[in-house]
Amino acid sequence: MRPLSPQFTPYGWARSTSEIAALAGIAPEEVLRFDGNTPPEPPTTVSADRVAAALERIHTYRHGGFPELLQAIADYNGVEPENVVLGAGADDILMLCARAYAGPGDRIAIADEPAYPVYRVATWVAGAEVGDDDPVLTFVCRPHNPTGALVDLPAARPLVVDEAYFEFAGETAVPLIDDDVIVVRTFSKAFGLASARIGYGLASAEVAAELNARQEPAPVSTLSAALALAGLEAGPPDVSATIAERERLADGLRKIGLEPLPSWTNFLLVPHERAAELADGLLRRGLAVRPSPGAIRITVHRPDADDRLLAALADLLAL
Numbered sequence: 010m011r012p013l014s015p016q017f018t019p020y021g022w023a024r025s026t027s028e029i030a031a032l033a034g035i036a037p038e039e040v041l042r043f044d045g046n047t048p049p050e051p052p053t054t055v056s057a058d059r060v061a062a063a064l065e066r067i068h069t070y071r072h073g074g075f076p077e078l079l080q081a082i083a084d085y086n087g088v089e090p091e092n093v094v095l096g097a098g099a100d101d102i103l104m105l106c107a108r109a110y111a112g113p114g115d116r117i118a119i120a121d122e123p124a125y126p127v128y129r130v131a132t133w134v135a136g137a138e139v140g141d142d143d144p145v146l147t148f149v150c151r152p153h154n155p156t157g158a159l160v161d162l163p164a165a166r167p168l169v170v171d172e173a174y175f176e177f178a179g180e181t182a183v184p185l186i187d188d189d190v191i192v193v194r195t196f197s198k199a200f201g202l203a204s205a206r207i208g209y210g211l212a213s214a215e216v217a218a219e220l221n222a223r224q225e226p227a228p229v230s231t232l233s234a235a236l237a238l239a240g241l242e243a244g245p246p247d248v249s250a251t252i253a254e255r256e257r258l259a260d261g262l263r264k265i266g267l268e269p270l271p272s273w274t275n276f277l278l279v280p281h282e283r284a285a286e287l288a289d290g291l292l293r294r295g296l297a298v299r300p301s302p303g304a305i306r307i308t309v310h311r312p313d314a315d316d317r318l319l320a321a322l323a324d325l326l327a328l
Contacts, residue, residue: 011113011136013133013134014133014136014138016129016133016138016139017130017133018126018129018130019130020126020127020130021126023044023045023297023299024292024297026040026042029292029295029297030295032292032293033292033293033294033295035295039295040295040296040297041295041296041297041310041314041317041318042297042308043296043297043298043299043307043308043310043314043318044297044298044299044306044308045203045299045308046154046173046174046198046274046275046276046306046308047197047198047201047203047308048198048199048201048251048275049310049311049314050201050311051201052200052201052202052240052243052246053243054236054239054240054242054243055201055202055236055239059235059236059239060232060235060236062235063231063232063234063235064232066231067231067232070227071227071231071234074095074227075095075229075234075238076090077238078095078229078234078237078238078241079093079095081237081238081241081242082209082237082241084241085241085245086183086194086211087183088183088186088211089214091214091217091218092186092211092212092213092214092217093209093210093211093217094209094210094211094212094217094220094221094224095207095208095209095224095228095229096207096208096209096210096224096228096229097206097207097208097228097229097233098195098197098206098207098208099171099173099193099194099195099197099208100127100208101206101208101228102193102208102209102210102220103127103128103131103148103169103171103193104127104130104131104134104135105210105220105223105224106131106146106169106191106193106210106220107131107132107134107135107137107146108131108134108135108223109219109220109223110145110146110167111132111135111136111137111145111146112135112136112137113136113137114136114137115135115136115137115138115144115145116137116138116139116140116141116142116143116144116145117131117132117135117137117138117139117140117144117145117146117147117148118139118140118141118144118146118147118148118163118165119132119139119147119148119149120147120148120149120150120160120163121149121150121153121156121158121160123155123301123302124148124149124150124153124154124155125150125154125171125173128148128150128171131148144165145167146167146168146169147163147165147166147167147168147169148169148171149162149163149168149169149170149171150171150173151170151171151172151178151180151182152172152174152175152177152178152272152273152274154171154173154174154274154276155276155278155299155301155304155306156270156272156278157174157270157271157272157273157274157276157277157278158270158271158272158273159178159180159273162182162185166188166189166190167189167190167191167216168182168185168189168190168191169190169191169193170182170185170190170191170192170193171193172192172193172194173193173194173195173197173198174198174199174273174274174275175194175199176198176199176245176246176248177198177199177248177251177252177273177274177275178273178274180273183211186211186212186213186216187213189213189216190212191210191211191212191216191220192210192211192212193208193209193210193211194208194209194210194211195207195208195209196208196236196237196240198275199246199248199275200237200240200246201240201246202233202236202237202240205232205233205236205237206230206233207229207233207234207236207237248275251275251309254309254310254311254312254315255272255275255276255277255309257312257315258277258307258309258315258319259272259277261315261316261319262277262279262307262319262322265319265322265323265326266326267279267281267322267326268280269307275308275309276306276307276308276309277306277307277309278301278304278305278306278307279304279305279306279307280303280304281303281304281305282303284300284301284303284304284305285300286325287305287322287325287326288300288305290321290325290328291305291318291321291322291325294321296317296318296321298318
C-alpha cells in the first residue's frame with residue numbers, strides 16, 4: 010500500500026451526541042449542536058412520499074443515472090447538464106478533483122488557510138503535498154470556512170472554488186467555469202440534506218467529462234437523488250430567516266463582550282483568547298461548538314437555542 014504523507018492527519022469528526030450527553034450528564038435530546046453548519050430542522054421537502062418510488066426500486070441499479078437531477082441542477086445554476094458532476098457530498102467532489110489533477114510529487118495550493126480540512130486530506134490521499142510552489146491545483150473556500158468571509162478569488166488556474174455556503178452569500182464563480190475553474194456545491198447546508206450525502210461540481214463540458222470519467226460508478230444513491238430533486242423543485246431555498254438570526258446572534262455576542270467576525274454564511278467565527286476553555290465549558294453544558302485556532306465557530310440555530318448558548322457563554326466569561 011502506498012504510504013501517506015508524513016504530514017497526513019485524517020479528518021477530525023466532532024464527538025457524537027450521545028458522548029456529549031454523557032459528558033454533560035443530560036439526555037441526548039437536550040444536547041444542542043452548533044458545530045455542523047447545518048439547519049436546526051429538516052427541510053419541508055423531505056417526506057416518505059418523496060422517496061417512495063426510489064424505495065420500490067431499491068433492489069435495482071439506476072441504469073442511465075439521473076438525467077432529471079442533472080437537468081434540475083443545471084437549471085438552478087444556469088448551465089447545461091454536461092457541466093455537472095455528481096458526488097456523495099461536496100467532499101466526494103473535492104477528493105475527485107485532487108486525484109484527477111495531482112499525484113505523487115505534485116503540490117496543491119490552499120488559499121486563505123486555515124481552511125476546510127478536507128482540502129489537505131484530499132491532497133495527501135492523492136499522494137501530493139500541500140504547497141504554493143508551482144501547484145497543479147488550487148483550492149479556495151468562498152464564502153470561507155471557518156471565518157465566514159467572502160474572500161478574493163485566486164488568479165491561479167486550475168482553481169476549485171468550494172461554494173458550500175453560496176446560498177447565504179449570493180456570489181458565485183460559476184461564470185468562470187470555462188476559464189479552468191471548477192465550482193463545488195452541496196445540498197448539506199441551505200438545502201438541509203447533510204445526511205443524504207449529495208453534492209455536485211460545475212465545470213466546463215470538457216473538464217466535467219474528464220471528472221465524470223474518473224468518478225466512481227453510481228456515486229449517488231437513488232434516495233439521495235430523490236431528496237435533492239425535491240429540494241430543487243421547491244425553488245431556491247429561502248435563507249432569509251437564517252441570515253436575520255445570524256445577525257441577531259452576532260449582536261447578542263457583542264453585548265456579552267465578544268467580537269464575531271462578519272459572516273456571509275450560516276455560522277459565526279468568534280475569536281477569543283480563552284477559546285479552547287469556552288468550547289470545553291460549553292460542551293460540558295451540552296452545547297457543542299466547533300473549536301478553531303484561537304476561536305470558536307458557532308452555527309446559527311433556532312432563536313431559543315441561540316439564547317441558551319448566549320446565556321451559557323455569559324456565565325463562562327464571568328468565571
